[in-house]
Amino acid sequence: MKPTTSNDGVQRRIPPLEILVFLIVGLAVDLVQGALLPGYLRAEVLLVLVVYVGWSTSPLKGAVVGTIFGILEDYLVGIPIGLNGLSMTLIGFLSGYLSRWMSTELGPFRVLLFAGLALLDRAIILGTLYLLAQNVSPVRIDGLLLSAFLTGIIGEVFFGLYDKIRFPPKDFRRLH
Amino acid sequence: MTEYVRRNPFLGLLALVILNLFLLSIQVRSENGRLVLRSWGLAAFTPFALTADVASNLMHQVVDRYRFLTHLEERNRYLEEQNWRLKTELNRLEALRRQVAKDEGFRLLSTLYSFKTIRASVVWRNLPMYANKVIINAGLREHVRKDSAVITPEGVVGRVRAVTGLTSEVELLTDVNAAAGAQIGEEGLQGVVQGTGRRELRLNFILGTEQVEPGEVVYTSGTDGIYPKGVPIGKVEAAERTTGIFQRITVDPFVQFSRLEEVAVVIDEP
Numbered sequence: 145m146k147p148t149t150s151n152d153g154v155q156r157r158i159p160p161l162e163i164l165v166f167l168i169v170g171l172a173v174d175l176v177q178g179a180l181l182p183g184y185l186r187a188e189v190l191l192v193l194v195v196y197v198g199w200s201t202s203p204l205k206g207a208v209v210g211t212i213f214g215i216l217e218d219y220l221v222g223i224p225i226g227l228n229g230l231s232m233t234l235i236g237f238l239s240g241y242l243s244r245w246m247s248t249e250l251g252p253f254r255v256l257l258f259a260g261l262a263l264l265d266r267a268i269i270l271g272t273l274y275l276l277a278q279n280v281s282p283v284r285i286d287g288l289l290l291s292a293f294l295t296g297i298i299g300e301v302f303f304g305l306y307d308k309i310r311f312p313p314k315d316f317r318r319l320h
Numbered sequence: 321m322t323e324y325v326r327r328n329p330f331l332g333l334l335a336l337v338i339l340n341l342f343l344l345s346i347q348v349r350s351e352n353g354r355l356v357l358r359s360w361g362l363a364a365f366t367p368f369a370l371t372a373d374v375a376s377n378l379m380h381q382v383v384d385r386y387r388f389l390t391h392l393e394e395r396n397r398y399l400e401e402q403n404w405r406l407k408t409e410l411n412r413l414e415a416l417r418r419q420v421a422k423d424e425g426f427r428l429l430s431t432l433y434s435f436k437t438i439r440a441s442v443v444w445r446n447l448p449m450y451a452n453k454v455i456i457n458a459g460l461r462e463h464v465r466k467d468s469a470v471i472t473p474e475g476v477v478g479r480v481r482a483v484t485g486l487t488s489e490v491e492l493l494t495d496v497n498a499a500a501g502a503q504i505g506e507e508g509l510q511g512v513v514q515g516t517g518r519r520e521l522r523l524n525f526i527l528g529t530e531q532v533e534p535g536e537v538v539y540t541s542g543t544d545g546i547y548p549k550g551v552p553i554g555k556v557e558a559a560e561r562t563t564g565i566f567q568r569i570t571v572d573p574f575v576q577f578s579r580l581e582e583v584a585v586v587i588d589e590p
Contacts, residue, residue, distance in 0.1 A: 226339075226341065
């Protein structure tokens with residue numbers, strides 16, 4: 145696979161305002177999900193946004209956005225600050241790197257990618273809790289898989305819609 | 321700086337990871353209630369503390385060793401001096417102990433025997449040609465007479481052969497011309513002990529039919545008119561049958577004639 149700067153070979157620039165909108169929307173969805181849905185039905189919306197930013201820009205930007213989004217999520221949810229911050233930092237950085245080596249032309253692949261990264265996110269959080277010598281309550285694998293699958297679906301939908309809105313295909317016929 | 325981090329994104333990632341871990345460590349507490357940051361800090365500091373402790377101990381040991389070596393000569397001199405002092409003290413105490421034992425022995429003489437004695441020191445021994453004679457510092461002035469018996473708490477020494485005003489010549493029982501009436505045991509077989517010129521004595525005139533066992537004690541019998549009765553002479557060393565009518569009996573004297581220092585002379589009541 146040939147390295148590229150992003151999934152379609154173009155390194156995009158996402159304005160800070162859009163990232164802020166991502167953040168607000170992501171946090172709002174996260175809070176609503178947290179209030180209404182059981183854990184296994186919650187999609188990692190903020191994770192999707194971090195992956196998108198990392199994938200579309202660069203590993204470093206993905207990591208920075210991951211840190212900010214994660215810390216804010218930790219603060220709002222009320223868990224130790226840095227837990228999601230650490231995992232989303234790593235995921236953002238990783239997604240930026242993956243974009244150079246992989247292509248996400250196929251929808252199912254994107255679903256798998258988001259689901260895989262969501263599982264990785266959970267693994268990092270559990271590993272961090274273990275590292276901090278905290279008591280970790282038993283985790284249900286089926287719940288984790290379902291949540292990761294939902295995250296994959298949300299990611300696929302978001303990727304498709306946002307790319308279509310933000311970067312519509314050019315109509316070259318107008319040039320004639 | 322920003323450009324450097326942009327070129328090396330892993331540095332940025334590292335900084336962000338450290339930031340998140342730091343944030344976690346200042347909030348999360350371990351099971352024993354300590355902040356994780358403090359636990360981590362302690363864990364990180366422990367190797368340095370241990371290393372510093374080991375280094376400090378090592379340094380102390382080196383310094384102590386150096387001090388020890390530098391003071392070794394001085395200490396050695398001090399210990400030698402101390403050793404000499406203690407040896408001298410020990411010798412003095414040993415001499416004192418011997419003297420006390422000797423005094424006790426002579427004091428016992430007056431309680432063991434009914435006769436009277438006076439103490440005298442040997443002032444000369446091993447006279448040329450008179451190897452079995454000694455000179456003591458008691459003479460006529462102390463009522464010593466010719467043929468006075470000379471004893472020690474251990475046993476018979478000999479008799480006075482010549483007397484001056486202040487000294488007397490004592491013929492030891494080991495002299496070939498010396499003899500004393502003797503008996504085996506306090507009421508046993510009677511014979512005569514004679515000197516041989518050597519250390520051992522000879523007990524004569526014991527019939528070959530008599531039973532004499534090595535180890536039996538030989539006392540004076542008081543039959544010679546010189547030695548009072550009942551003073552120990554020695555013990556039987558060997559008793560051999562001969563072709564004659566008497567046994568050949570060797571007696572090991574109790575008195576160490578070569579080490580005589582003080583004696584008691586039996587005197588008549590003044």
